[in-house]
Amino acid sequence: MDRNEVIIRVGGAAGEGVQSAGLIIAKVFSRNGLHTLTYNYYQSIIRGGQSWYQIRASKNPVKSQGDDLDILIALNRDALERHTNPRINEGGASPLKGIAIYDSSIGNFDRHEGIKYCEIPLSQIAQKYSKNTLLKNTVAIGAVFGHLAMDFEILAGVIRDQFGGKGQIAELNVDAARDGYNYFAEKYGKADKVLNTSKTRYYLISGGESAGLGAVRNGLKAYFGYPMTPASSIIHYLASHSKSFDVFVKITEDEISAITMAIGANYTGIRAMTGSSGGGFALMTEAVGMAAEMEIPIVIYEAQRAGPSTGLPTKTEQGDLLQVIGASQGDFPKAVFSPRNVKETYYMAGEALNIAEKYQMPVFLMVDLYLAEHYETVDGFDLESDIERGEFAKGDEKDYRRYEFTADGISMRALPGTKNLMHNEDSDEHDEKGDVVSDAVTDPEIRNRIMEKRMRKMETYMKELTPTPTYRMDDAEYAVILWGSTQGVVEEAVDILRNKGIKAGAIEVNKPFPVNPDIKNLVKGKKKVIFVENNYTGQLRRIISSEIQVTGTLVRKYDGECFYPGALASELEKAIKE
Amino acid sequence: MAITMADYKGTVKADWCPGCGNYAQLTAIPMALSQLGISPDNAVIVSGIGCSSNMPEYMRAYGFHGIHGRSLPAAQAIKWANKDLTVVAYGGDGDGFNEGTQHFYHCARRNSDITYIVSDNQIFGLTTGQASPTSRIGMKTKTTPDGNIEPPINPLSMALSAGATFVAREFSGDVRHMQETIKKGIQHKGFAFIDVFSPCVTYNKDNTYDFFRERVYRLEDEKHDTTDLIAAFKKAGEWGDRIPTGILYQREAATISDVDPTLKENLIRSPIKKLVPEDIEEFL
Incomplete structure (x- = not known):
């Protein structure tokens, strides 16, 4: 020792x-x-x-x-x-x-x-x-x-x-x-x-527990899910604390029901979440678009395991990024979070609930088996909530329009039960009031305007996108780009390289979508850019290269196991010297 | 001020075909709600996709017009989250008994406190006439040009077997009778299911108003015991010259909201949990 x-x-x-x-x-x-x-x-x-x-x-x-x-x-x-x-x-x-x-x-x-x-x-x-x-x-x-x-x-x-x-x-x-x-x-x-x-x-806690705790901290009131590894650790934790946290937990007949229930619960004004792994999330896909079209907040906890299909049910992978970003037909605003460690999962769960409600759009909290199930020590948690909900109509608004065409794209919600503000929230395309424009008379102009209104929420959200975190990047000559749970192992590999005199640093993507353009500046002037991903095709690299034209060498692992620091450092060194 | 049917009158005119069975429900549902004194700001109409599922667009209430087959999960959660609301789910036989089948079954077994009215026209209307899960054997449609070969499902016996606590059938040709049953369904504590024969005048030439008028009778006119499950199953299976309408079965049972401790208080109003150090002590 x-x-x-x-x-x-x-x-x-x-x-x-x-x-x-x-x-x-x-x-x-x-x-x-x-x-x-x-x-x-x-x-x-x-x-x-x-x-x-x-x-x-x-x-x-x-x-x-x-x-x-x-x-x-x-x-x-x-x-x-x-x-x-x-x-x-x-x-x-x-x-x-x-x-x-x-x-x-x-x-x-x-x-x-x-x-x-x-x-x-x-x-x-x-x-x-x-x-x-x-x-x-x-x-x-x-x-x-x-x-x-x-x-x-x-x-x-x-x-x-x-x-x-x-x-x-x-x-x-x-x-x-x-x-x-x-x-x-x-x-x-x-x-x-x-x-x-x-x-x-120290607190010893898993990523799944941390996600549940962090969501409760920011007002989670209901969680709907269906058993699937590795998305079960959060539901086990919440179910066993249902009474003390006053959180309603329901195991549903399928994942379609789980997400639809969560959306229905959010519609009433409480904070509800759902979660699954890739296979179960596939079933939720259609409802993701429904939430986006009806502008009802929804947070989906997506815990990746090695696919495709049943794949390796107890093994880790980062193979669902494209599935999550591409889930559901049509274009709509959304945000994808990928916390890097157990502690960050706690805070990001709360932030996901805030962003979903403020922007009335789907937010994904993506983890993987490694992060969801491993335990690590945390020195402490800030228990104070920081809830941000956006605006709600009270009933005395004149000429209330549920989907008002605002400059920032965000329209005031009126919850069922509010006096006088009855309206329809529709998965069919609709106008400002919520009246459908898809049936009797299709209205291309209104369609354009409401599409633009919804997509403006994405532009507004981009303005509050937090900077991409980095590690030892100040004097780095080589940039290693990671996302989510590989933070720790990449940082250790970077340290190993530094001890050998190789000036490496890491760009740690914890919000993979929408892509933060600051990554472009972070890689500027670097001798080499290397993506580290626990998947076959380099899914983050594909997204980043298509959105902001940053690309690089891919160091990957898709055997179902996580990276190990020594082996990763050797691979990075090889990639640097190639 | 007393609630009247006018309070539920929407600004968008229904665009169903003239003579469509849905118009009867568009009258009966607001009538039932207003007669029960339920204000439209406390009523939520939840639907999926199909001709009948357009209902929330035409009513002045809170409307949740979601996606095909998924009205029940949304409706249940809305009620669980805010039990002050009266939640009515409405949709067609395709929506409810194809894609929605498992939600239907599980909603019944949970005894979720909502009312589910199905406009059962034995055909897909909005997609222009294909065989539905309740189409009779032999029915010729666009997807069954040689006649339907699959036996229809029986929504009533399915509901009974799932443990539904209120099971009824109505016919669009008798609005007043339907409205009374809907009222009883809304008043029923737990899951109330009402299957409505609602003729599709455009695509179903078999199950017409005349077809039903010649066959339907009222259960209350006979000595039917609505607490007798076996009798209810027998009535659910009755088809041919005589078809029963009215309440087949009703019993008292606890709802999920009665049993789950976290739903005792209204979730929408229960205080948000404030984390204290004791909550994370277990990780130390």
């Missing part, structure tokens, strides 16, 4: 408790004042297969799941052999170069050099306390912290929280963990270097 950080991986089959063990470890770190980030590698299977959970922790900010693996907890033989094999390449994850912790009952296995094999009678110790085989995971977790010589009481606290307080089961687990802690420390000794812990506690 010469890097002042530690990377731990728990490997096993689905159903063996990989994820819950990983989360306990992560929480112990976050409660020790360590920056922590997790990554969950799993398949669409309830029992069996091979999954693993990686946790990286450090006194310094950690921005990705990292490269070097220091400690492995192998819950079965397959996991032990797989993660110690130097030829391992599970989408870029590194093999173990440190300590392997495993049960003595595992039997014979292939051994590799450079690994310290720390066999522990995990099952035997666990059986002292319970017949539940999952208890051996707790013993292994104890062993990890015995090795790291971290305060056992913090681990005990996390275990008690995990197992619901100070009941018998919780105490059995604490005792089992203590045995593991002591066994490892006595038999194999402590780590040479200890992590620099502190009394600070």
Whole structure:
């Protein structure tokens, strides 16, 4: 551990408790004042297969799941052999170069050099306390912290929280963990270097939870959805907090219903959201245009996974950008957000609700499986809301016109129930009052004017578009353009290049549509522009090159796994030298 | 001031074909709403796409004219969000029983507190005459030149099997009777479904006013027990020389708004959640 950080991986089959063990470890770190980030590698299977959970922790900010693996907890033989094999390449994850912790009952296995094999009678110790085989995971977790010589009481606290307080089961687990802690420390000794812990506690939260929390902060009142990985983390969070947040959560018969309900709820004046992954979002497509035509606000949380079709349901990708931008027929104003990390997801969820309501248009909050499901530490959240809603008619307006042709394109809403302002909101083309112009007499002039009115909202919105964030761009010679969740890994790759004397910097697109023209200035004079995308065709590059004629080399990954900093740095270096 | 039908009179003239069954509903719905003393500013008419779905354009109320088949999801959410509103969904058989089928079924099982009136003319009118999900076997249309070979669905038995708590049928040839049933439907706590035989005078030469006039009878004239589900199923299946109209089935049941704790208070008025540090403690 010469890097002042530690990377731990728990490997096993689905159903063996990989994820819950990983989360306990992560929480112990976050409660020790360590920056922590997790990554969950799993398949669409309830029992069996091979999954693993990686946790990286450090006194310094950690921005990705990292490269070097220091400690492995192998819950079965397959996991032990797989993660110690130097030829391992599970989408870029590194093999173990440190300590392997495993049960003595595992039997014979292939051994590799450079690994310290720390066999522990995990099952035997666990059986002292319970017949539940999952208890051996707790013993292994104890062993990890015995090795790291971290305060056992913090681990005990996390275990008690995990197992619901100070009941018998919780105490059995604490005792089992203590045995593991002591066994490892006595038999194999402590780590040479200890992590620099502190009394600070960080929040450990996933992107999906953060999106839900951020939306509630800015007045979310209803969420409609249909189960689909990786869009489920937000709905699980909101459903389990429905009562305390006073948020109505409904699982609908399909995604068409989910979005239409959300639009209906927004029509009444409350803030409602829907969400899905690409397949479910495909079903929502028609209603996106309906909201735009009727000028009803709608925020859609779109959590990408590897497509096409069912694709890789538990794997990450940034392959839905063109789908989202192109969703629904005709031209209409819209905004697409792609938060770069868990904390930004919190604020952008609230901002999405504001922009959707102010401009009465669809706003997409795009994340991917990596961002939606990984946990990372956040130092704090601003809990104060910053709600902006736009104007509402009260009932005493003379000559109210729902779709008045205003200079900024934004017309005052009148909510149902408002005295005297009855009107029709129509998916058919209509005039200022909402009367349809598509049926008896088509009116080309009115059609032009209302199209122009709606599209003016886009021009107005462009004026408040926030600048594209950057990283180490001031003296950069090479510009790396990323969007969304790849922020952390790209920044780490940039740092690696900088340490080698290569002056790289990153342009971090968190609002991919409408394209911010400031990107044109940011790349001015750079020796090379490189796009980093977790997809095959470089979807952001296609949009940016068509909108503002900025293009560059594409570094891509489409195996369903996220980027890893070391490998990405090598690819960037290659692209720079080409 | 008492609400009258004139309060619901829109400024846009309906452009359905002369003699279209929809005109009867355009009279019956405002009559029912006004007689119940519901003000047009508290009434929302939600529709999909089709001839009949143009209804919100012709009424003075809050109108939500959405997309084909999707009136019910919008209507339900509007009611859940603001239960002070009276929500009436209106549309055709194509809209409701093709693309809208699963919404119909799930809306019934949820017992969402809205009224759903279907203008059932057994044909697609707005798209100029194609077989619909309620077209009879053998009906010749543009898409079934040799006669329809698919048996029609039965909206009434479908509603009953989905658990609908108010199931009725009406006929555009009897506005007064229809208006009374619509009133009862609006007053009913929960999902009220009214299937209306509404002749398409242009494209359906089979199911005409005369066709129905010769066959329909009123259930209340016979000893039909509206609380008897089996009897309701039997009546729903009655077709041929005699076709029943009126209320087939009605029962009291909790609506989603009664059961879901977050809907106890009106969502539109319930205070916005103010986050406090305790709300994020679980992440520590």
